[in-house]
Amino acid sequence: MRFIHTADWHLGRILFGVHLTEDQAAVLDLLVDILKDSGAQMLLVSGDVYDRAVPPPEAVRLLDDFLGRVVAGLNIKVLMIAGNHDSPDRVGFASKILESRGLFMRGSVGNTSPAVLEDEHGPVDFFSIPYAEPPTVRDIMLDDSVKDHETAMQVLVKRNGVSATKNRRTVLSAHAFVAGGDESESERPLSVGGSAAVPHGVFDGYDYVALGHLHRPQTAGADHIRYSGSLFPYSFSEADQDKSVNLVEMDQNGLCRVTPVTLPGKRRLRIVRGLMDEVLCLPSSDDYIQVNLLDANPVLDALGRLRVVFPNLLHIERPHLAWDGSRENARADHRKTSHDDLFRSFYKDMTGDDIGPDMAGAYRKITERYLRERREALP
Ligand SMILES: [Mn+2]
CATH class of the missing domain: 3.60.21.10 (Metallo-dependent phosphatases)
Structure with a gap:
Protein backbone atom coordinates (compact mmCIF):
# COMPACT_ATOMS: atom_id res chain seq x y z
CA MET A 1 0.00 0.00 0.00
CA LEU A 263 8.31 20.40 -3.69
CA PRO A 264 10.44 23.12 -5.28
CA GLY A 265 8.32 26.29 -5.32
CA LYS A 266 8.24 28.64 -8.29
CA ARG A 267 9.78 31.28 -6.07
CA ARG A 268 11.91 30.76 -2.99
CA LEU A 269 11.91 32.69 0.27
CA ARG A 270 15.37 34.12 0.87
CA ILE A 271 17.15 36.45 3.27
CA VAL A 272 19.83 38.66 1.68
CA ARG A 273 22.37 40.48 3.89
CA GLY A 274 24.75 43.31 3.06
CA LEU A 275 25.38 47.01 2.64
CA MET A 276 22.98 48.85 0.32
CA ASP A 277 25.65 49.25 -2.39
CA GLU A 278 26.49 45.54 -2.27
CA VAL A 279 22.86 44.38 -2.34
CA LEU A 280 22.08 46.61 -5.34
CA CYS A 281 24.80 44.77 -7.31
CA LEU A 282 23.33 41.28 -6.71
CA PRO A 283 21.70 39.40 -9.60
CA SER A 284 18.03 40.29 -9.98
CA SER A 285 15.48 37.68 -8.85
CA ASP A 286 11.72 37.34 -8.42
CA ASP A 287 12.12 35.26 -5.23
CA TYR A 288 10.43 36.53 -2.08
CA ILE A 289 13.16 38.48 -0.34
CA GLN A 290 13.90 39.95 3.05
CA VAL A 291 16.91 42.28 2.95
CA ASN A 292 18.94 42.75 6.12
CA LEU A 293 20.61 46.10 5.44
CA LEU A 294 23.85 46.47 7.37
CA ASP A 295 24.29 50.20 6.74
CA ALA A 296 24.47 52.25 9.93
CA ASN A 297 23.79 55.51 8.11
CA PRO A 298 20.41 56.61 6.78
CA VAL A 299 19.51 55.02 3.43
CA LEU A 300 17.20 57.03 1.19
CA ASP A 301 14.29 55.19 -0.51
CA ALA A 302 15.68 51.74 0.30
CA LEU A 303 12.41 50.01 -0.64
CA GLY A 304 12.09 51.72 -4.05
CA ARG A 305 15.71 51.14 -5.05
CA LEU A 306 15.82 47.51 -3.84
CA ARG A 307 12.56 46.68 -5.65
CA VAL A 308 14.34 47.34 -8.95
CA VAL A 309 16.57 44.32 -8.16
CA PHE A 310 14.00 42.33 -6.21
CA PRO A 311 10.44 43.01 -7.43
CA ASN A 312 9.09 40.66 -4.71
CA LEU A 313 10.93 42.31 -1.86
CA LEU A 314 8.68 41.79 1.17
CA HIS A 315 10.57 43.20 4.10
CA ILE A 316 13.67 45.19 5.08
CA GLU A 317 15.38 44.68 8.40
CA ARG A 318 17.90 47.18 9.73
CA PRO A 319 19.79 45.23 12.40
CA HIS A 320 21.79 48.36 13.25
CA LEU A 321 18.61 50.29 13.90
CA ALA A 322 17.04 47.57 15.97
CA TRP A 323 16.70 49.31 19.30
CA ASP A 324 16.19 46.62 21.93
CA GLY A 325 14.45 48.92 24.40
CA SER A 326 17.39 49.26 26.79
CA ARG A 327 18.84 52.74 27.18
CA GLU A 328 22.31 53.03 28.52
CA ASN A 329 21.77 56.52 29.97
CA ALA A 330 18.16 56.10 30.92
CA ARG A 331 18.77 57.46 34.38
CA ALA A 332 20.91 60.43 33.45
CA ASP A 333 19.18 63.80 33.72
CA HIS A 334 18.96 65.02 30.14
CA ARG A 335 18.78 68.66 31.28
CA LYS A 336 22.33 68.36 32.63
CA THR A 337 23.71 66.56 29.58
CA SER A 338 25.25 68.38 26.60
CA HIS A 339 23.72 68.02 23.12
CA ASP A 340 26.80 66.14 21.98
CA ASP A 341 26.59 63.62 24.81
CA LEU A 342 22.86 63.16 24.36
CA PHE A 343 23.35 62.37 20.69
CA ARG A 344 26.32 60.10 21.45
CA SER A 345 24.18 58.03 23.79
CA PHE A 346 21.15 58.08 21.43
CA TYR A 347 23.37 56.83 18.61
CA LYS A 348 24.68 53.98 20.76
CA ASP A 349 21.15 53.01 21.83
CA MET A 350 19.91 52.89 18.24
CA THR A 351 22.85 51.23 16.51
CA GLY A 352 24.71 49.40 19.26
CA ASP A 353 27.94 51.05 18.10
CA ASP A 354 29.99 53.97 19.41
CA ILE A 355 29.69 57.08 17.28
CA GLY A 356 32.66 57.66 14.93
CA PRO A 357 34.52 61.02 14.61
CA ASP A 358 32.87 61.73 11.20
CA MET A 359 29.35 61.31 12.50
CA ALA A 360 30.10 63.21 15.72
CA GLY A 361 31.67 66.06 13.69
CA ALA A 362 28.72 66.21 11.30
CA TYR A 363 26.27 66.33 14.21
CA ARG A 364 28.23 69.14 15.91
CA LYS A 365 28.29 71.18 12.69
CA ILE A 366 24.53 70.84 12.21
CA THR A 367 23.66 71.69 15.81
CA GLU A 368 26.04 74.64 15.88
CA ARG A 369 24.45 76.06 12.72
CA TYR A 370 20.97 75.48 14.12
CA LEU A 371 21.79 77.15 17.45
CA ARG A 372 23.45 80.08 15.67
CA GLU A 373 20.46 80.60 13.38
CA ARG A 374 18.11 80.44 16.32
CA ARG A 375 20.19 83.00 18.22
CA GLU A 376 20.27 85.36 15.24
CA ALA A 377 16.55 85.04 14.67
CA LEU A 378 15.71 86.09 18.23
CA PRO A 379 14.50 89.70 18.52
MN1 LIG B 1 -0.07 25.19 10.20
Whole structure:
Protein backbone atom coordinates (compact mmCIF):
# COMPACT_ATOMS: atom_id res chain seq x y z
CA MET A 1 0.00 0.00 0.00
CA ARG A 2 1.33 3.40 -0.95
CA PHE A 3 0.04 6.72 0.27
CA ILE A 4 1.25 10.32 0.43
CA HIS A 5 1.30 12.43 3.58
CA THR A 6 1.18 16.23 3.47
CA ALA A 7 -0.17 18.97 5.76
CA ASP A 8 -0.30 22.70 6.49
CA TRP A 9 -1.30 23.96 3.07
CA HIS A 10 -2.60 27.26 4.45
CA LEU A 11 -4.44 28.03 1.20
CA GLY A 12 -5.23 31.74 1.08
CA ARG A 13 -2.13 32.71 3.06
CA ILE A 14 -1.05 36.35 2.82
CA LEU A 15 2.63 37.04 3.55
CA PHE A 16 3.58 40.70 4.18
CA GLY A 17 0.51 41.72 2.17
CA VAL A 18 1.20 39.39 -0.79
CA HIS A 19 -1.33 36.68 -1.73
CA LEU A 20 0.50 33.38 -2.16
CA THR A 21 -2.30 31.68 -4.13
CA GLU A 22 -0.28 31.57 -7.37
CA ASP A 23 2.67 29.92 -5.60
CA GLN A 24 0.38 27.47 -3.85
CA ALA A 25 -1.28 26.58 -7.17
CA ALA A 26 2.15 25.87 -8.71
CA VAL A 27 3.09 23.55 -5.82
CA LEU A 28 -0.27 21.75 -6.02
CA ASP A 29 0.37 21.18 -9.76
CA LEU A 30 3.61 19.47 -8.75
CA LEU A 31 1.75 17.39 -6.19
CA VAL A 32 -0.71 16.19 -8.85
CA ASP A 33 2.27 15.00 -10.92
CA ILE A 34 3.83 13.30 -7.90
CA LEU A 35 0.52 11.53 -7.14
CA LYS A 36 0.21 10.43 -10.77
CA ASP A 37 3.69 8.86 -10.79
CA SER A 38 3.71 7.44 -7.26
CA GLY A 39 1.17 4.67 -7.49
CA ALA A 40 -0.39 6.03 -4.27
CA GLN A 41 -3.95 5.01 -3.40
CA MET A 42 -4.47 7.73 -0.82
CA LEU A 43 -3.50 11.31 -0.05
CA LEU A 44 -3.55 12.44 3.59
CA VAL A 45 -3.77 16.17 4.35
CA SER A 46 -3.23 16.51 8.10
CA GLY A 47 -4.85 19.85 8.83
CA ASP A 48 -4.52 23.58 8.18
CA VAL A 49 -5.95 23.10 4.72
CA TYR A 50 -6.85 26.79 4.71
CA ASP A 51 -5.09 29.64 6.45
CA ARG A 52 -8.29 31.05 7.91
CA ALA A 53 -11.64 29.78 9.15
CA VAL A 54 -13.28 31.83 6.36
CA PRO A 55 -10.91 31.40 3.42
CA PRO A 56 -10.85 33.76 0.43
CA PRO A 57 -12.75 32.54 -2.69
CA GLU A 58 -9.51 31.99 -4.68
CA ALA A 59 -8.34 29.51 -2.03
CA VAL A 60 -11.64 27.60 -2.17
CA ARG A 61 -11.45 27.49 -5.99
CA LEU A 62 -7.88 26.21 -5.82
CA LEU A 63 -8.84 23.36 -3.47
CA ASP A 64 -11.91 22.54 -5.55
CA ASP A 65 -9.83 22.30 -8.70
CA PHE A 66 -7.16 20.16 -6.99
CA LEU A 67 -9.67 17.70 -5.50
CA GLY A 68 -11.43 17.35 -8.84
CA ARG A 69 -8.17 16.45 -10.56
CA VAL A 70 -7.07 13.97 -7.88
CA VAL A 71 -10.28 12.29 -6.68
CA ALA A 72 -12.30 12.32 -9.92
CA GLY A 73 -9.44 12.52 -12.44
CA LEU A 74 -6.81 10.17 -10.97
CA ASN A 75 -9.18 8.09 -8.82
CA ILE A 76 -6.91 8.60 -5.77
CA LYS A 77 -8.70 8.86 -2.43
CA VAL A 78 -8.16 11.90 -0.21
CA LEU A 79 -8.52 12.16 3.56
CA MET A 80 -8.40 15.72 4.83
CA ILE A 81 -8.72 16.86 8.45
CA ALA A 82 -9.21 20.30 10.02
CA GLY A 83 -6.25 21.99 11.70
CA ASN A 84 -6.27 24.85 14.19
CA HIS A 85 -6.58 27.40 11.36
CA ASP A 86 -9.61 25.68 9.81
CA SER A 87 -13.29 25.85 10.64
CA PRO A 88 -14.32 22.26 11.52
CA ASP A 89 -17.83 22.68 10.12
CA ARG A 90 -16.72 24.22 6.84
CA VAL A 91 -14.08 21.54 6.25
CA GLY A 92 -16.65 18.85 7.10
CA PHE A 93 -19.33 20.21 4.74
CA ALA A 94 -21.14 17.48 2.72
CA SER A 95 -18.70 14.87 4.03
CA LYS A 96 -21.22 12.02 4.13
CA ILE A 97 -22.06 12.52 0.47
CA LEU A 98 -18.44 12.93 -0.59
CA GLU A 99 -17.29 9.70 1.10
CA SER A 100 -18.91 7.55 -1.56
CA ARG A 101 -16.63 9.26 -4.10
CA GLY A 102 -13.49 8.63 -2.03
CA LEU A 103 -13.16 12.09 -0.47
CA PHE A 104 -13.01 11.89 3.33
CA MET A 105 -13.40 15.36 4.88
CA ARG A 106 -13.00 15.18 8.66
CA GLY A 107 -13.76 18.55 10.25
CA SER A 108 -15.00 17.77 13.73
CA VAL A 109 -13.79 15.16 16.22
CA GLY A 110 -17.42 14.00 16.27
CA ASN A 111 -16.88 12.02 13.06
CA THR A 112 -13.60 10.15 12.96
CA SER A 113 -14.65 6.76 11.63
CA PRO A 114 -11.78 5.29 9.62
CA ALA A 115 -11.51 5.28 5.86
CA VAL A 116 -10.76 1.68 4.92
CA LEU A 117 -8.66 0.89 1.86
CA GLU A 118 -7.60 -2.53 0.59
CA ASP A 119 -4.46 -3.80 -1.02
CA GLU A 120 -3.40 -7.37 -1.91
CA HIS A 121 -2.58 -8.06 1.78
CA GLY A 122 -5.92 -6.92 3.18
CA PRO A 123 -7.43 -3.77 4.67
CA VAL A 124 -5.69 -0.66 6.05
CA ASP A 125 -7.65 1.59 8.45
CA PHE A 126 -7.01 5.32 8.06
CA PHE A 127 -8.10 7.02 11.28
CA SER A 128 -8.27 10.77 11.80
CA ILE A 129 -8.13 13.15 14.73
CA PRO A 130 -8.86 16.70 13.54
CA TYR A 131 -7.73 19.59 15.73
CA ALA A 132 -10.05 20.47 18.61
CA GLU A 133 -9.74 22.57 21.75
CA PRO A 134 -9.68 20.49 24.95
CA PRO A 135 -13.06 21.93 26.18
CA THR A 136 -14.64 20.91 22.86
CA VAL A 137 -13.29 17.38 23.25
CA ARG A 138 -14.61 17.28 26.82
CA ASP A 139 -18.10 18.27 25.61
CA ILE A 140 -18.25 15.93 22.61
CA MET A 141 -16.78 12.92 24.43
CA LEU A 142 -18.65 13.62 27.70
CA ASP A 143 -15.41 12.94 29.55
CA ASP A 144 -14.34 15.07 32.53
CA SER A 145 -10.83 13.63 32.52
CA VAL A 146 -10.03 15.95 29.59
CA LYS A 147 -8.04 18.84 31.06
CA ASP A 148 -5.49 19.74 28.41
CA HIS A 149 -4.23 18.74 24.97
CA GLU A 150 -2.53 15.62 26.28
CA THR A 151 -5.61 14.18 28.02
CA ALA A 152 -7.79 15.20 25.05
CA MET A 153 -5.54 13.28 22.66
CA GLN A 154 -5.50 10.25 24.98
CA VAL A 155 -9.29 10.12 25.01
CA LEU A 156 -9.58 10.52 21.23
CA VAL A 157 -6.91 7.90 20.52
CA LYS A 158 -8.57 5.49 22.94
CA ARG A 159 -11.90 5.85 21.15
CA ASN A 160 -10.28 4.62 17.94
CA GLY A 161 -9.60 1.36 19.78
CA VAL A 162 -6.22 0.73 18.19
CA SER A 163 -3.88 -1.36 20.34
CA ALA A 164 -0.37 -2.63 19.82
CA THR A 165 -1.73 -6.18 19.56
CA LYS A 166 -4.25 -5.39 16.81
CA ASN A 167 -4.23 -7.58 13.73
CA ARG A 168 -5.10 -4.89 11.18
CA ARG A 169 -2.80 -2.27 9.73
CA THR A 170 -3.59 1.26 10.90
CA VAL A 171 -2.65 4.82 9.97
CA LEU A 172 -3.58 7.98 11.89
CA SER A 173 -3.83 11.52 10.52
CA ALA A 174 -3.76 14.12 13.35
CA HIS A 175 -3.10 17.82 13.91
CA ALA A 176 -1.18 18.35 17.15
CA PHE A 177 2.01 19.61 18.73
CA VAL A 178 4.13 16.63 19.76
CA ALA A 179 6.54 17.43 22.62
CA GLY A 180 10.06 18.24 21.52
CA GLY A 181 9.08 19.37 18.01
CA ASP A 182 11.04 22.02 16.15
CA GLU A 183 8.87 25.12 15.64
CA SER A 184 8.96 27.84 12.98
CA GLU A 185 7.57 31.39 13.18
CA SER A 186 4.51 30.66 11.06
CA GLU A 187 2.66 28.25 13.34
CA ARG A 188 -0.08 29.73 15.47
CA PRO A 189 0.44 28.43 19.05
CA LEU A 190 -2.25 25.93 20.07
CA SER A 191 -2.38 27.17 23.61
CA VAL A 192 -1.70 30.45 25.40
CA GLY A 193 -0.36 29.51 28.82
CA GLY A 194 -0.68 25.84 29.69
CA SER A 195 0.92 23.16 27.62
CA ALA A 196 -0.15 22.36 24.07
CA ALA A 197 2.25 19.45 23.83
CA VAL A 198 1.31 15.79 23.64
CA PRO A 199 3.93 13.05 24.18
CA HIS A 200 4.54 10.84 21.13
CA GLY A 201 3.73 7.78 23.28
CA VAL A 202 -0.03 8.48 22.94
CA PHE A 203 0.23 7.24 19.35
CA ASP A 204 1.40 3.72 20.30
CA GLY A 205 -0.12 1.04 18.12
CA TYR A 206 -0.39 2.90 14.82
CA ASP A 207 1.83 1.78 11.99
CA TYR A 208 2.18 5.33 10.68
CA VAL A 209 1.16 8.68 12.18
CA ALA A 210 0.75 11.51 9.65
CA LEU A 211 1.02 14.73 11.64
CA GLY A 212 0.22 18.32 10.81
CA HIS A 213 0.99 21.59 12.65
CA LEU A 214 4.79 22.02 12.58
CA HIS A 215 5.99 23.55 9.34
CA ARG A 216 9.46 21.99 9.24
CA PRO A 217 9.52 18.36 8.01
CA GLN A 218 10.62 16.14 10.92
CA THR A 219 10.07 12.92 12.83
CA ALA A 220 8.37 13.11 16.24
CA GLY A 221 9.96 10.66 18.66
CA ALA A 222 9.88 7.66 16.29
CA ASP A 223 10.61 7.05 12.64
CA HIS A 224 6.97 6.27 11.77
CA ILE A 225 5.54 9.36 13.55
CA ARG A 226 6.17 12.32 11.26
CA TYR A 227 5.42 15.87 10.31
CA SER A 228 5.45 16.30 6.54
CA GLY A 229 5.96 20.06 6.99
CA SER A 230 4.05 22.80 5.18
CA LEU A 231 3.37 23.11 1.45
CA PHE A 232 5.38 26.31 1.15
CA PRO A 233 7.59 28.40 3.49
CA TYR A 234 5.25 30.75 5.34
CA SER A 235 7.79 32.84 7.27
CA PHE A 236 11.38 33.97 6.82
CA SER A 237 12.37 31.58 9.63
CA GLU A 238 11.77 28.88 6.97
CA ALA A 239 13.94 30.62 4.35
CA ASP A 240 15.93 28.16 2.22
CA GLN A 241 14.02 25.20 3.67
CA ASP A 242 13.19 22.43 1.21
CA LYS A 243 9.51 21.64 1.54
CA SER A 244 8.38 18.10 0.80
CA VAL A 245 5.65 15.48 1.03
CA ASN A 246 6.19 11.98 2.42
CA LEU A 247 5.71 9.01 0.11
CA VAL A 248 4.93 6.08 2.42
CA GLU A 249 5.19 2.44 1.32
CA MET A 250 3.59 0.06 3.81
CA ASP A 251 4.27 -3.69 3.67
CA GLN A 252 1.96 -6.56 4.66
CA ASN A 253 3.03 -6.24 8.33
CA GLY A 254 2.47 -2.48 8.49
CA LEU A 255 6.16 -1.63 8.33
CA CYS A 256 6.61 1.69 6.54
CA ARG A 257 9.35 3.01 4.30
CA VAL A 258 9.17 6.80 4.04
CA THR A 259 10.66 8.80 1.17
CA PRO A 260 10.41 12.61 1.26
CA VAL A 261 9.69 14.05 -2.20
CA THR A 262 10.71 17.71 -2.47
CA LEU A 263 8.31 20.40 -3.69
CA PRO A 264 10.44 23.12 -5.28
CA GLY A 265 8.32 26.29 -5.32
CA LYS A 266 8.24 28.64 -8.29
CA ARG A 267 9.78 31.28 -6.07
CA ARG A 268 11.91 30.76 -2.99
CA LEU A 269 11.91 32.69 0.27
CA ARG A 270 15.37 34.12 0.87
CA ILE A 271 17.15 36.45 3.27
CA VAL A 272 19.83 38.66 1.68
CA ARG A 273 22.37 40.48 3.89
CA GLY A 274 24.75 43.31 3.06
CA LEU A 275 25.38 47.01 2.64
CA MET A 276 22.98 48.85 0.32
CA ASP A 277 25.65 49.25 -2.39
CA GLU A 278 26.49 45.54 -2.27
CA VAL A 279 22.86 44.38 -2.34
CA LEU A 280 22.08 46.61 -5.34
CA CYS A 281 24.80 44.77 -7.31
CA LEU A 282 23.33 41.28 -6.71
CA PRO A 283 21.70 39.40 -9.60
CA SER A 284 18.03 40.29 -9.98
CA SER A 285 15.48 37.68 -8.85
CA ASP A 286 11.72 37.34 -8.42
CA ASP A 287 12.12 35.26 -5.23
CA TYR A 288 10.43 36.53 -2.08
CA ILE A 289 13.16 38.48 -0.34
CA GLN A 290 13.90 39.95 3.05
CA VAL A 291 16.91 42.28 2.95
CA ASN A 292 18.94 42.75 6.12
CA LEU A 293 20.61 46.10 5.44
CA LEU A 294 23.85 46.47 7.37
CA ASP A 295 24.29 50.20 6.74
CA ALA A 296 24.47 52.25 9.93
CA ASN A 297 23.79 55.51 8.11
CA PRO A 298 20.41 56.61 6.78
CA VAL A 299 19.51 55.02 3.43
CA LEU A 300 17.20 57.03 1.19
CA ASP A 301 14.29 55.19 -0.51
CA ALA A 302 15.68 51.74 0.30
CA LEU A 303 12.41 50.01 -0.64
CA GLY A 304 12.09 51.72 -4.05
CA ARG A 305 15.71 51.14 -5.05
CA LEU A 306 15.82 47.51 -3.84
CA ARG A 307 12.56 46.68 -5.65
CA VAL A 308 14.34 47.34 -8.95
CA VAL A 309 16.57 44.32 -8.16
CA PHE A 310 14.00 42.33 -6.21
CA PRO A 311 10.44 43.01 -7.43
CA ASN A 312 9.09 40.66 -4.71
CA LEU A 313 10.93 42.31 -1.86
CA LEU A 314 8.68 41.79 1.17
CA HIS A 315 10.57 43.20 4.10
CA ILE A 316 13.67 45.19 5.08
CA GLU A 317 15.38 44.68 8.40
CA ARG A 318 17.90 47.18 9.73
CA PRO A 319 19.79 45.23 12.40
CA HIS A 320 21.79 48.36 13.25
CA LEU A 321 18.61 50.29 13.90
CA ALA A 322 17.04 47.57 15.97
CA TRP A 323 16.70 49.31 19.30
CA ASP A 324 16.19 46.62 21.93
CA GLY A 325 14.45 48.92 24.40
CA SER A 326 17.39 49.26 26.79
CA ARG A 327 18.84 52.74 27.18
CA GLU A 328 22.31 53.03 28.52
CA ASN A 329 21.77 56.52 29.97
CA ALA A 330 18.16 56.10 30.92
CA ARG A 331 18.77 57.46 34.38
CA ALA A 332 20.91 60.43 33.45
CA ASP A 333 19.18 63.80 33.72
CA HIS A 334 18.96 65.02 30.14
CA ARG A 335 18.78 68.66 31.28
CA LYS A 336 22.33 68.36 32.63
CA THR A 337 23.71 66.56 29.58
CA SER A 338 25.25 68.38 26.60
CA HIS A 339 23.72 68.02 23.12
CA ASP A 340 26.80 66.14 21.98
CA ASP A 341 26.59 63.62 24.81
CA LEU A 342 22.86 63.16 24.36
CA PHE A 343 23.35 62.37 20.69
CA ARG A 344 26.32 60.10 21.45
CA SER A 345 24.18 58.03 23.79
CA PHE A 346 21.15 58.08 21.43
CA TYR A 347 23.37 56.83 18.61
CA LYS A 348 24.68 53.98 20.76
CA ASP A 349 21.15 53.01 21.83
CA MET A 350 19.91 52.89 18.24
CA THR A 351 22.85 51.23 16.51
CA GLY A 352 24.71 49.40 19.26
CA ASP A 353 27.94 51.05 18.10
CA ASP A 354 29.99 53.97 19.41
CA ILE A 355 29.69 57.08 17.28
CA GLY A 356 32.66 57.66 14.93
CA PRO A 357 34.52 61.02 14.61
CA ASP A 358 32.87 61.73 11.20
CA MET A 359 29.35 61.31 12.50
CA ALA A 360 30.10 63.21 15.72
CA GLY A 361 31.67 66.06 13.69
CA ALA A 362 28.72 66.21 11.30
CA TYR A 363 26.27 66.33 14.21
CA ARG A 364 28.23 69.14 15.91
CA LYS A 365 28.29 71.18 12.69
CA ILE A 366 24.53 70.84 12.21
CA THR A 367 23.66 71.69 15.81
CA GLU A 368 26.04 74.64 15.88
CA ARG A 369 24.45 76.06 12.72
CA TYR A 370 20.97 75.48 14.12
CA LEU A 371 21.79 77.15 17.45
CA ARG A 372 23.45 80.08 15.67
CA GLU A 373 20.46 80.60 13.38
CA ARG A 374 18.11 80.44 16.32
CA ARG A 375 20.19 83.00 18.22
CA GLU A 376 20.27 85.36 15.24
CA ALA A 377 16.55 85.04 14.67
CA LEU A 378 15.71 86.09 18.23
CA PRO A 379 14.50 89.70 18.52
MN1 LIG B 1 -0.07 25.19 10.20
